[in-house]
Amino acid sequence: MPLLVMKFGGTSVGSLDRIKRAAKRVGVEVAKGYDVIVIVSAMSGKTNELVGWVSETSPLFDAREYDAVVSSGENVTAGLMALTLQEMNVPARSWQGWQVPLKTTSAHSAARIEEIPTDNINAKFGEGMKVAVVAGFQGISPEGRITTLGRGGSDTTAVAFAAAFDAERCDIYTDVDGVYTTDPRISDKARKLDKIAFEEMLELASLGAKVLQTRSVELAMRFNVKLRVLSSFDEQTDTSGTLVCDEEEIVESNVVSGVAYSRDEAKMTLLSVADRPGIAAAIFGPLAEAGVNVDMIVQNISEDGRTDMTFSCPVDQVARAQNAMQAAKDAGEINYHDLDADTDVAKVSVVGIGMRSHAGVAAKMFKSLQDEGVNIKVIATSEIKISVLIDRKYMELAVQALHDAFELEKAA
Numbered sequence: 366m367p368l369l370v371m372k373f374g375g376t377s378v379g380s381l382d383r384i385k386r387a388a389k390r391v392g393v394e395v396a397k398g399y400d401v402i403v404i405v406s407a408m409s410g411k412t413n414e415l416v417g418w419v420s421e422t423s424p425l426f427d428a429r430e431y432d433a434v435v436s437s438g439e440n441v442t443a444g445l446m447a448l449t450l451q452e453m454n455v456p457a458r459s460w461q462g463w464q465v466p467l468k469t470t471s472a473h474s475a476a477r478i479e480e481i482p483t484d485n486i487n488a489k490f491g492e493g494m495k496v497a498v499v500a501g502f503q504g505i506s507p508e509g510r511i512t513t514l515g516r517g518g519s520d521t522t523a524v525a526f527a528a529a530f531d532a533e534r535c536d537i538y539t540d541v542d543g544v545y546t547t548d549p550r551i552s553d554k555a556r557k558l559d560k561i562a563f564e565e566m567l568e569l570a571s572l573g574a575k576v577l578q579t580r581s582v583e584l585a586m587r588f589n590v591k592l593r594v595l596s597s598f599d600e601q602t603d604t605s606g607t608l609v610c611d612e613e614e615i616v617e618s619n620v621v622s623g624v625a626y627s628r629d630e631a632k633m634t635l636l637s638v639a640d641r642p643g644i645a646a647a648i649f650g651p652l653a654e655a656g657v658n659v660d661m662i663v664q665n666i667s668e669d670g671r672t673d674m675t676f677s678c679p680v681d682q683v684a685r686a687q688n689a690m691q692a693a694k695d696a697g698e699i700n701y702h703d704l705d706a707d708t709d710v711a712k713v714s715v716v717g718i719g720m721r722s723h724a725g726v727a728a729k730m731f732k733s734l735q736d737e738g739v740n741i742k743v744i745a746t747s748e749i750k751i752s753v754l755i756d757r758k759y760m761e762l763a764v765q766a767l768h769d770a771f772e773l774e775k776a777a
């Protein structure tokens with residue numbers, strides 16, 4: 366039997382009515398002759414509520430118990446989706462991650478998928494089951510504990526299943542009808558893309574476009590999964606949504622294909638550290654050990670053998686970074702005057718494969734921010750992206766200005 370993977374995000378399963386609507390979409394594919402693996406998220410808002418309960422109970426929580434709690438939202442939707450399908454006379458059953466078993470590393474709250482054995486689910490398809498409903502976002506560690514894959518992880522569950530079961534396609538149903546040139550909730554000029562290259566999607570996702578989890582795009586690229594993003598609310602045709610595909614499949618594209626943002630960033634500066642060999646290792650080693658995800662790094666010019674070191678990290682990791690730096694200072698591993706934390710910054714990035722062969726993108730970006738009076742605090746570049754750190758209050762303005770400057774509302 367040909368097989369499809371269909372993933373429904375939080376909003377798409379946010380009420381019993383919406384679960385019914387999603388189940389009908391699944392029914393349409395079953396009627397066409399497909400076996401279907403449905404991956405479900407928790408109902409919208411549920412995971413945030415569970416995370417809140419954990420933090421309130423235990424601010425420096427045990428990540429294993431965090432996973433035990435926050436994975437539970439998906440269990441509810443998986444069961445409800447299977448029941449809804451059964452009510453429609455579609456043979457279906459639910460599977461929690463450990464029942465598959467979806468095996469992961471033991472990196473709790475950010476585990477990586479290691480293996481998805483296919484025999485259990487295939488045996489049930491062999492017995493006449495038409496739909497396997499799998500709880501997204503969760504798995505089981507080698508120690509037998511429940512793990513989760515990081516926020517947005519159900520996308521990754523879906524792509525990993527599509528790869529393991531050699532699915533014809535992996536359809537990600539969400540609350541927008543595809544991937545846009547920027548978040549349509551920030552700019553009403555955002556334009557839906559019919560196709561986007563894996564590499565561009567990978568950059569957009571890692572720079573904050575949460576429509577797909579970064580790891581899901583990585584997996585799709587590696588295993589050549591045919592990945593589509595589409596709306597669970599619209600009627601669908603074979604060409605609906607956005608196809609994430611190889612660069613070669615895209616005929617025309619703009620130099621810049623999208624603008625991404627990440628709202629909750631912090632800029633940390635260690636003032637007056639000794640400028641000597643090994644200082645960067647002495648700073649970033651302890652930060653890594655403390656689990657701080659350092660993003661941009663700038664070392665300033667040194668004067669009299671001392672320099673300032675600036676880095677950015679997610680704003681909710683500031684306390685952890687401060688503790689790690691204080692501990693390194695107390696242990697005599699580093700010496701600094703002060704640690705300045707600017708917690709009101711956001712990162713805005715432009716992304717495009719065309720940047721590889723076009724000069725002037727950075728200049729245009731900086732000019733457009735200048736015209737809006739937006740000050741740039743830190744800059745980082747790679748082959749296909751340019752990111753800047755700016756005051757958070759200018760974030761939406763910057764996204765809109767860049768979208769205009771690069772004329773993203775127009776197709777190539």
Ligand code: ADP
Nearest residue numbers: 374375376539540544545547548550574575576
């Ligand atoms: P789900 O719950 O279905 O997983 P998410 O909230 O994780 O949905 O992702 C969908 C959201 O991603 C959209 O509602 C949109 O606001 C946001 N988004 C950010 N950047 C983009 C983009 N470039 N294209 C489409 N959506 C985007």
Ligand code: ASP
Nearest residue numbers: 406412502516517518519
């Ligand atoms: N429910 C999880 C989250 O909100 C996983 C997901 O929806 O992808 O992050």
Ligand code: MG
Nearest residue numbers: 374517575576
């Ligand atoms: Mg998501």
